[in-house]
Amino acid sequence: MAKIIEYFLAPQSPWTYLGHDRLVAIAKKHGAQIDIKPMDLGKVFGVSGGLPLAKRPAQRQAYRLVELKRWSEHLQLPLNLHPAFFPVPGDAAAKLIIAARLAHGTDAALTLAGVIMRGVWAGERNIADEGTLAAMATECGMDGGMLIKSAGTAGVQAEYDRNTEEAIRADVFGSPWYRVEGEGFWGQDRLEFVERAVGG
Template sequence: MSKVCLYYFAPHSPWAYLGHERFVALAKAKGAQVDIRPCDLGRVFGASGGLPLAKRAPQRQAYRLTELARWSAFLGVPLNLQPRFFPVSPDAAAKLIIAARLAHGVEAALNLSQAVMRGLWAEERNIGDDDTLAQLANGCELDGKALLAASRTAGVQAEYDRNTDDANAASVFGSPWYIYEGESFWGQDRLDFLERAMSR
Protein backbone atom coordinates (compact mmCIF):
# COMPACT_ATOMS: atom_id res chain seq x y z
CA MET A 1 0.00 0.00 0.00
CA SER A 2 1.47 3.36 -1.01
CA LYS A 3 2.13 6.03 1.57
CA VAL A 4 0.46 9.44 1.47
CA CYS A 5 2.18 12.83 1.49
CA LEU A 6 0.10 15.82 2.53
CA TYR A 7 0.87 18.85 0.35
CA TYR A 8 -0.11 22.22 1.79
CA PHE A 9 0.56 25.27 -0.39
CA ALA A 10 -0.80 28.56 -1.65
CA PRO A 11 -0.89 29.03 -5.44
CA HIS A 12 0.67 32.51 -5.26
CA SER A 13 3.77 31.17 -3.46
CA PRO A 14 6.93 31.38 -5.59
CA TRP A 15 8.54 28.71 -3.44
CA ALA A 16 5.67 26.31 -4.11
CA TYR A 17 6.11 27.04 -7.82
CA LEU A 18 9.86 26.35 -7.70
CA GLY A 19 9.30 23.02 -5.98
CA HIS A 20 6.07 21.79 -7.53
CA GLU A 21 7.28 19.76 -10.50
CA ARG A 22 10.15 18.26 -8.50
CA PHE A 23 7.79 17.27 -5.69
CA VAL A 24 5.29 15.67 -8.07
CA ALA A 25 8.08 13.73 -9.80
CA LEU A 26 9.50 12.63 -6.45
CA ALA A 27 6.17 11.35 -5.17
CA LYS A 28 5.63 9.43 -8.40
CA ALA A 29 9.11 7.92 -8.33
CA LYS A 30 8.66 6.79 -4.72
CA GLY A 31 5.12 5.50 -5.23
CA ALA A 32 3.67 8.00 -2.75
CA GLN A 33 0.16 9.35 -3.11
CA VAL A 34 -0.25 13.13 -2.92
CA ASP A 35 -3.04 14.61 -0.83
CA ILE A 36 -3.19 18.08 -2.37
CA ARG A 37 -4.41 20.73 0.08
CA PRO A 38 -4.43 24.35 -1.12
CA CYS A 39 -4.87 26.54 1.94
CA ASP A 40 -5.33 30.16 2.97
CA LEU A 41 -1.79 31.33 3.72
CA GLY A 42 -3.08 34.58 5.22
CA ARG A 43 -4.92 32.63 7.90
CA VAL A 44 -1.90 30.38 8.40
CA PHE A 45 0.33 33.42 8.92
CA GLY A 46 -2.22 34.88 11.30
CA ALA A 47 -2.15 31.74 13.43
CA SER A 48 1.61 31.21 13.32
CA GLY A 49 2.99 34.73 13.66
CA GLY A 50 4.04 35.11 10.04
CA LEU A 51 3.91 38.42 8.19
CA PRO A 52 2.62 39.05 4.68
CA LEU A 53 5.37 40.16 2.30
CA ALA A 54 4.46 43.86 2.33
CA LYS A 55 4.80 44.01 6.11
CA ARG A 56 8.24 42.40 6.30
CA ALA A 57 11.34 44.46 6.97
CA PRO A 58 13.08 45.82 3.83
CA GLN A 59 16.16 43.65 4.34
CA ARG A 60 13.99 40.53 4.45
CA GLN A 61 12.18 41.56 1.27
CA ALA A 62 15.48 42.23 -0.49
CA TYR A 63 17.00 38.90 0.54
CA ARG A 64 13.88 37.07 -0.60
CA LEU A 65 14.49 38.39 -4.14
CA THR A 66 18.13 37.30 -3.97
CA GLU A 67 17.16 33.78 -2.96
CA LEU A 68 14.42 33.52 -5.58
CA ALA A 69 16.93 34.51 -8.28
CA ARG A 70 19.45 31.96 -7.00
CA TRP A 71 16.96 29.11 -6.91
CA SER A 72 15.46 29.99 -10.29
CA ALA A 73 18.91 29.91 -11.88
CA PHE A 74 20.00 26.78 -10.02
CA LEU A 75 16.87 24.81 -10.91
CA GLY A 76 16.52 26.21 -14.43
CA VAL A 77 12.94 27.21 -13.63
CA PRO A 78 11.91 30.53 -15.23
CA LEU A 79 10.67 33.06 -12.72
CA ASN A 80 9.95 36.79 -12.85
CA LEU A 81 11.16 38.25 -9.58
CA GLN A 82 8.51 40.96 -9.59
CA PRO A 83 5.67 39.76 -11.83
CA ARG A 84 3.13 42.22 -13.13
CA PHE A 85 0.19 40.65 -11.27
CA PHE A 86 1.66 40.29 -7.80
CA PRO A 87 0.63 40.61 -5.05
CA VAL A 88 -2.62 38.89 -5.92
CA SER A 89 -5.34 37.16 -3.94
CA PRO A 90 -4.81 33.39 -4.25
CA ASP A 91 -8.29 32.39 -3.11
CA ALA A 92 -9.97 31.97 -6.51
CA ALA A 93 -7.05 29.94 -7.86
CA ALA A 94 -6.89 27.77 -4.76
CA LYS A 95 -10.60 26.99 -4.97
CA LEU A 96 -10.30 26.24 -8.69
CA ILE A 97 -7.62 23.67 -7.87
CA ILE A 98 -9.84 22.14 -5.20
CA ALA A 99 -12.73 21.98 -7.68
CA ALA A 100 -10.44 20.22 -10.17
CA ARG A 101 -9.46 17.63 -7.59
CA LEU A 102 -13.06 16.96 -6.63
CA ALA A 103 -14.20 16.63 -10.24
CA HIS A 104 -11.18 15.08 -11.95
CA GLY A 105 -8.78 13.73 -9.33
CA VAL A 106 -5.40 14.55 -7.87
CA GLU A 107 -3.37 14.38 -11.07
CA ALA A 108 -5.59 16.94 -12.79
CA ALA A 109 -5.36 19.20 -9.74
CA LEU A 110 -1.57 18.91 -9.66
CA ASN A 111 -1.33 19.73 -13.36
CA LEU A 112 -3.61 22.73 -12.92
CA SER A 113 -1.58 23.90 -9.92
CA GLN A 114 1.56 23.93 -12.04
CA ALA A 115 -0.21 25.85 -14.82
CA VAL A 116 -1.54 28.43 -12.36
CA MET A 117 1.79 28.98 -10.63
CA ARG A 118 3.72 29.09 -13.91
CA GLY A 119 1.13 31.54 -15.21
CA LEU A 120 1.78 33.92 -12.33
CA TRP A 121 5.54 33.55 -11.97
CA ALA A 122 6.71 32.98 -15.55
CA GLU A 123 3.97 34.12 -17.94
CA GLU A 124 2.73 37.44 -16.46
CA ARG A 125 -0.81 36.17 -16.02
CA ASN A 126 -3.33 37.37 -13.45
CA ILE A 127 -4.44 34.39 -11.39
CA GLY A 128 -6.98 36.56 -9.61
CA ASP A 129 -8.92 37.00 -12.86
CA ASP A 130 -11.73 34.57 -13.71
CA ASP A 131 -11.11 34.61 -17.48
CA THR A 132 -7.43 33.89 -16.95
CA LEU A 133 -8.19 31.01 -14.61
CA ALA A 134 -10.66 29.54 -17.11
CA GLN A 135 -8.03 29.77 -19.85
CA LEU A 136 -5.44 28.06 -17.66
CA ALA A 137 -7.90 25.26 -16.90
CA ASN A 138 -8.77 24.90 -20.58
CA GLY A 139 -5.05 24.59 -21.30
CA CYS A 140 -4.99 21.58 -18.97
CA GLU A 141 -7.82 19.99 -20.99
CA LEU A 142 -10.38 20.85 -18.33
CA ASP A 143 -13.63 22.75 -18.75
CA GLY A 144 -12.64 26.12 -17.35
CA LYS A 145 -16.15 27.56 -17.28
CA ALA A 146 -17.58 24.57 -15.45
CA LEU A 147 -14.68 24.46 -13.00
CA LEU A 148 -15.09 28.15 -12.20
CA ALA A 149 -18.74 27.58 -11.40
CA ALA A 150 -17.87 24.59 -9.22
CA SER A 151 -15.16 26.58 -7.43
CA ARG A 152 -17.78 28.99 -6.10
CA THR A 153 -19.86 26.30 -4.38
CA ALA A 154 -20.21 25.92 -0.64
CA GLY A 155 -18.59 22.48 -0.79
CA VAL A 156 -15.37 23.85 -2.29
CA GLN A 157 -15.28 26.72 0.20
CA ALA A 158 -15.75 24.23 3.01
CA GLU A 159 -12.79 22.18 1.79
CA TYR A 160 -10.63 25.30 1.48
CA ASP A 161 -11.51 26.21 5.05
CA ARG A 162 -10.91 22.65 6.23
CA ASN A 163 -7.50 22.53 4.52
CA THR A 164 -6.55 25.74 6.31
CA ASP A 165 -7.84 24.53 9.67
CA ASP A 166 -5.92 21.26 9.22
CA ALA A 167 -2.78 23.20 8.27
CA ASN A 168 -3.00 25.24 11.45
CA ALA A 169 -3.68 22.13 13.51
CA ALA A 170 -0.54 20.56 11.99
CA SER A 171 1.56 23.64 12.88
CA VAL A 172 2.10 24.60 9.25
CA PHE A 173 3.52 28.12 8.90
CA GLY A 174 4.67 28.43 5.28
CA SER A 175 4.27 27.31 1.69
CA PRO A 176 5.02 24.75 0.42
CA TRP A 177 4.70 22.35 3.33
CA TYR A 178 4.90 18.57 3.05
CA ILE A 179 3.92 16.05 5.73
CA TYR A 180 4.98 12.45 5.26
CA GLU A 181 4.33 9.79 7.90
CA GLY A 182 3.81 12.51 10.48
CA GLU A 183 7.08 14.32 9.68
CA SER A 184 6.95 17.91 8.41
CA PHE A 185 9.14 19.46 5.74
CA TRP A 186 8.92 23.20 5.08
CA GLY A 187 9.99 24.56 1.73
CA GLN A 188 11.10 23.32 -1.66
CA ASP A 189 14.68 23.38 -0.36
CA ARG A 190 13.77 20.46 1.94
CA LEU A 191 12.78 18.08 -0.85
CA ASP A 192 16.06 16.18 -0.45
CA PHE A 193 15.09 15.39 3.13
CA LEU A 194 11.60 14.38 2.02
CA GLU A 195 13.15 12.06 -0.55
CA ARG A 196 15.23 10.41 2.16
CA ALA A 197 12.13 9.94 4.27
CA MET A 198 10.26 8.38 1.36
CA SER A 199 13.20 6.05 0.71
CA ARG A 200 13.23 4.59 4.21
Protein backbone atom coordinates in the same frame (compact mmCIF):
# COMPACT_ATOMS: atom_id res chain seq x y z
CA MET B 1 1.67 0.35 1.05
CA ALA B 2 2.29 3.64 -0.78
CA LYS B 3 3.23 6.54 1.42
CA ILE B 4 1.19 9.73 1.32
CA ILE B 5 2.70 13.20 1.00
CA GLU B 6 0.33 15.82 2.36
CA TYR B 7 0.94 18.95 0.30
CA PHE B 8 -0.22 22.20 1.89
CA LEU B 9 0.15 25.05 -0.55
CA ALA B 10 -0.75 28.59 -1.47
CA PRO B 11 -0.71 28.89 -5.29
CA GLN B 12 0.63 32.46 -5.23
CA SER B 13 3.85 31.38 -3.47
CA PRO B 14 7.05 31.47 -5.56
CA TRP B 15 8.64 28.84 -3.33
CA THR B 16 5.74 26.49 -4.00
CA TYR B 17 6.23 27.07 -7.72
CA LEU B 18 9.95 26.27 -7.45
CA GLY B 19 9.25 22.95 -5.72
CA HIS B 20 6.09 21.79 -7.45
CA ASP B 21 7.45 19.78 -10.36
CA ARG B 22 10.14 18.21 -8.20
CA LEU B 23 7.56 17.08 -5.65
CA VAL B 24 5.49 15.44 -8.38
CA ALA B 25 8.61 13.72 -9.71
CA ILE B 26 9.60 12.46 -6.25
CA ALA B 27 6.15 11.00 -5.67
CA LYS B 28 6.19 9.27 -9.05
CA LYS B 29 9.69 7.87 -8.51
CA HIS B 30 8.82 6.31 -5.16
CA GLY B 31 5.22 5.35 -5.84
CA ALA B 32 3.96 7.82 -3.24
CA GLN B 33 0.57 9.53 -3.34
CA ILE B 34 0.15 13.28 -3.02
CA ASP B 35 -2.76 14.64 -1.00
CA ILE B 36 -3.02 18.18 -2.34
CA LYS B 37 -4.39 20.69 0.17
CA PRO B 38 -4.64 24.29 -1.00
CA MET B 39 -4.94 26.55 2.06
CA ASP B 40 -5.54 30.16 3.04
CA LEU B 41 -2.01 31.37 3.79
CA GLY B 42 -3.27 34.65 5.21
CA LYS B 43 -5.15 32.81 7.94
CA VAL B 44 -2.17 30.56 8.58
CA PHE B 45 0.07 33.61 8.92
CA GLY B 46 -2.47 35.16 11.27
CA VAL B 47 -2.02 32.43 13.87
CA SER B 48 1.66 31.59 13.26
CA GLY B 49 3.31 35.01 13.28
CA GLY B 50 3.91 35.25 9.54
CA LEU B 51 3.79 38.61 7.77
CA PRO B 52 2.64 39.51 4.28
CA LEU B 53 5.57 40.45 2.06
CA ALA B 54 4.89 44.20 2.17
CA LYS B 55 5.04 44.20 5.98
CA ARG B 56 8.38 42.40 6.26
CA PRO B 57 11.55 44.36 7.08
CA ALA B 58 13.49 45.70 4.11
CA GLN B 59 16.45 43.37 4.63
CA ARG B 60 14.18 40.33 4.56
CA GLN B 61 12.50 41.51 1.38
CA ALA B 62 15.86 42.11 -0.26
CA TYR B 63 17.26 38.70 0.70
CA ARG B 64 14.11 37.00 -0.56
CA LEU B 65 14.89 38.33 -4.05
CA VAL B 66 18.48 37.08 -3.83
CA GLU B 67 17.31 33.59 -2.88
CA LEU B 68 14.62 33.47 -5.54
CA LYS B 69 17.17 34.35 -8.19
CA ARG B 70 19.60 31.73 -6.89
CA TRP B 71 17.00 28.98 -6.87
CA SER B 72 15.58 29.94 -10.25
CA GLU B 73 19.04 29.71 -11.79
CA HIS B 74 19.94 26.54 -9.89
CA LEU B 75 16.76 24.74 -10.97
CA GLN B 76 16.77 26.34 -14.42
CA LEU B 77 13.18 27.42 -13.93
CA PRO B 78 12.08 30.78 -15.34
CA LEU B 79 11.01 33.20 -12.63
CA ASN B 80 10.21 36.89 -12.87
CA LEU B 81 11.34 38.53 -9.63
CA HIS B 82 8.79 41.30 -10.09
CA PRO B 83 5.77 39.77 -11.82
CA ALA B 84 3.06 42.05 -13.14
CA PHE B 85 0.35 40.47 -10.97
CA PHE B 86 1.91 40.11 -7.55
CA PRO B 87 1.06 40.38 -4.72
CA VAL B 88 -2.11 38.58 -5.69
CA PRO B 89 -4.76 36.84 -3.56
CA GLY B 90 -4.60 33.10 -3.98
CA ASP B 91 -8.12 32.15 -2.85
CA ALA B 92 -9.76 31.85 -6.27
CA ALA B 93 -6.89 29.80 -7.67
CA ALA B 94 -6.77 27.57 -4.58
CA LYS B 95 -10.47 26.82 -4.84
CA LEU B 96 -10.14 26.09 -8.56
CA ILE B 97 -7.46 23.50 -7.75
CA ILE B 98 -9.80 21.93 -5.19
CA ALA B 99 -12.62 21.88 -7.73
CA ALA B 100 -10.31 20.19 -10.23
CA ARG B 101 -9.39 17.51 -7.71
CA LEU B 102 -13.02 16.82 -6.89
CA ALA B 103 -14.05 16.63 -10.56
CA HIS B 104 -11.00 15.10 -12.20
CA GLY B 105 -8.70 13.67 -9.53
CA THR B 106 -5.39 14.50 -7.93
CA ASP B 107 -3.22 14.31 -11.05
CA ALA B 108 -5.40 16.86 -12.83
CA ALA B 109 -5.32 19.13 -9.78
CA LEU B 110 -1.53 18.92 -9.62
CA THR B 111 -1.24 19.73 -13.32
CA LEU B 112 -3.54 22.73 -12.94
CA ALA B 113 -1.63 23.93 -9.86
CA GLY B 114 1.58 23.87 -11.87
CA VAL B 115 0.02 25.87 -14.70
CA ILE B 116 -1.37 28.42 -12.25
CA MET B 117 1.96 28.92 -10.50
CA ARG B 118 3.89 29.20 -13.75
CA GLY B 119 1.28 31.72 -14.83
CA VAL B 120 2.13 34.00 -11.92
CA TRP B 121 5.89 33.60 -11.89
CA ALA B 122 6.78 33.07 -15.54
CA GLY B 123 3.75 34.04 -17.59
CA GLU B 124 2.58 37.45 -16.30
CA ARG B 125 -0.95 36.11 -15.77
CA ASN B 126 -3.44 37.33 -13.21
CA ILE B 127 -4.65 34.37 -11.13
CA ALA B 128 -7.22 36.54 -9.36
CA ASP B 129 -9.08 36.93 -12.66
CA GLU B 130 -11.80 34.36 -13.36
CA GLY B 131 -11.32 34.50 -17.11
CA THR B 132 -7.62 33.80 -16.76
CA LEU B 133 -8.27 30.90 -14.39
CA ALA B 134 -10.91 29.44 -16.71
CA ALA B 135 -8.45 29.62 -19.60
CA MET B 136 -5.80 27.83 -17.53
CA ALA B 137 -8.22 25.03 -16.69
CA THR B 138 -9.15 24.73 -20.36
CA GLU B 139 -5.45 24.49 -21.26
CA CYS B 140 -5.30 21.48 -18.94
CA GLY B 141 -8.10 19.74 -20.84
CA MET B 142 -10.93 20.67 -18.47
CA ASP B 143 -14.08 22.71 -18.99
CA GLY B 144 -12.86 26.01 -17.59
CA GLY B 145 -16.27 27.61 -17.35
CA MET B 146 -17.79 24.69 -15.49
CA LEU B 147 -14.80 24.41 -13.19
CA ILE B 148 -15.07 28.09 -12.27
CA LYS B 149 -18.70 27.52 -11.30
CA SER B 150 -17.74 24.50 -9.22
CA ALA B 151 -15.01 26.50 -7.47
CA GLY B 152 -17.66 28.88 -6.20
CA THR B 153 -19.74 26.21 -4.47
CA ALA B 154 -20.17 25.73 -0.75
CA GLY B 155 -18.59 22.29 -0.93
CA VAL B 156 -15.34 23.64 -2.34
CA GLN B 157 -15.30 26.47 0.19
CA ALA B 158 -15.80 23.92 2.96
CA GLU B 159 -12.80 21.90 1.78
CA TYR B 160 -10.68 25.06 1.53
CA ASP B 161 -11.63 25.90 5.11
CA ARG B 162 -10.89 22.34 6.27
CA ASN B 163 -7.47 22.41 4.62
CA THR B 164 -6.68 25.69 6.34
CA GLU B 165 -7.86 24.46 9.72
CA GLU B 166 -5.88 21.26 9.30
CA ALA B 167 -2.78 23.25 8.40
CA ILE B 168 -3.16 25.34 11.54
CA ARG B 169 -3.60 22.22 13.69
CA ALA B 170 -0.49 20.71 12.08
CA ASP B 171 1.56 23.84 12.98
CA VAL B 172 2.05 24.80 9.36
CA PHE B 173 3.40 28.34 8.99
CA GLY B 174 4.39 28.69 5.34
CA SER B 175 4.01 27.41 1.79
CA PRO B 176 4.94 24.92 0.54
CA TRP B 177 4.59 22.57 3.48
CA TYR B 178 4.89 18.83 3.08
CA ARG B 179 3.98 16.19 5.66
CA VAL B 180 4.86 12.50 5.59
CA GLU B 181 3.54 10.24 8.34
CA GLY B 182 2.99 13.24 10.58
CA GLU B 183 6.44 14.78 10.05
CA GLY B 184 6.43 18.29 8.60
CA PHE B 185 8.86 19.78 6.08
CA TRP B 186 8.75 23.50 5.31
CA GLY B 187 9.91 24.79 1.96
CA GLN B 188 11.00 23.47 -1.40
CA ASP B 189 14.58 23.34 -0.14
CA ARG B 190 13.50 20.46 2.16
CA LEU B 191 12.44 18.20 -0.69
CA GLU B 192 15.56 16.06 -0.27
CA PHE B 193 14.30 15.16 3.19
CA VAL B 194 10.80 14.54 1.85
CA GLU B 195 12.29 12.10 -0.65
CA ARG B 196 14.17 10.31 2.13
CA ALA B 197 10.95 10.04 4.10
CA VAL B 198 9.01 8.46 1.25
CA GLY B 199 11.88 6.46 -0.22
CA GLY B 200 13.17 4.93 3.00
